[in-house]
Amino acid sequence: MKRAIFLLFFVALSAYPQSSQTSTVILYRRGGAWSRALDFPVSLDGRVLGSLHNGLYIRVSASPGRHIIVAGGSFLTQGDIASLKTAAGKTYYVRIDNIKALHEHVEIRLVDPRDGARQLSGLKELVPRPLN
Numbered sequence: 294m295k296r297a298i299f300l301l302f303f304v305a306l307s308a309y310p311q312s313s314q315t316s317t318v319i320l321y322r323r324g325g326a327w328s329r330a331l332d333f334p335v336s337l338d339g340r341v342l343g344s345l346h347n348g349l350y351i352r353v354s355a356s357p358g359r360h361i362i363v364a365g366g367s368f369l370t371q372g373d374i375a376s377l378k379t380a381a382g383k384t385y386y387v388r389i390d391n392i393k394a395l396h397e398h399v400e401i402r403l404v405d406p407r408d409g410a411r412q413l414s415g416l417k418e419l420v421p422r423p424l425n
Contacts, residue, residue: 316357316379319409320364321350321416322389333365333372333389333399342421345389349419357381364389365399375401386410
């Protein structure tokens with residue numbers, strides 16, 4: 294059953310054509326009980342994409358090269374900043390995690406493509422905010 298769901302997920306991903314001139318960045322937040330009420334604002338290269346809460350992901354096309362990802366940061370959470378170098382025709386999975394310590398902290402983590410594709414199963418896509 295899990296294999297069938299996994300294969301169905303890959304078929305669904307193929308419905309999103311990817312140009313060989315761009316890369317795809319998928320930012321996601323898995324479900325979980327901890328801090329489920331908190332939304333984490335996410336931006337790529339200064340463009341606010343939306344707010345992720347548990348169980349959501351955002352898919353964006355990006356030009357090849359270095360990009361800056363910012364997630365979280367509010368009066369309740371300490372945000373995180375990460376740099377990601379992309380290549381044309383490739384897909385990158387970036388997990389946004391909440392780390393529990395003495396205070397809330399958001400962590401941005403690049404994930405192996407196989408693990409990222411598997412972890413996306415069951416999550417819902419959040420359409421990025423349009424450019425104004």
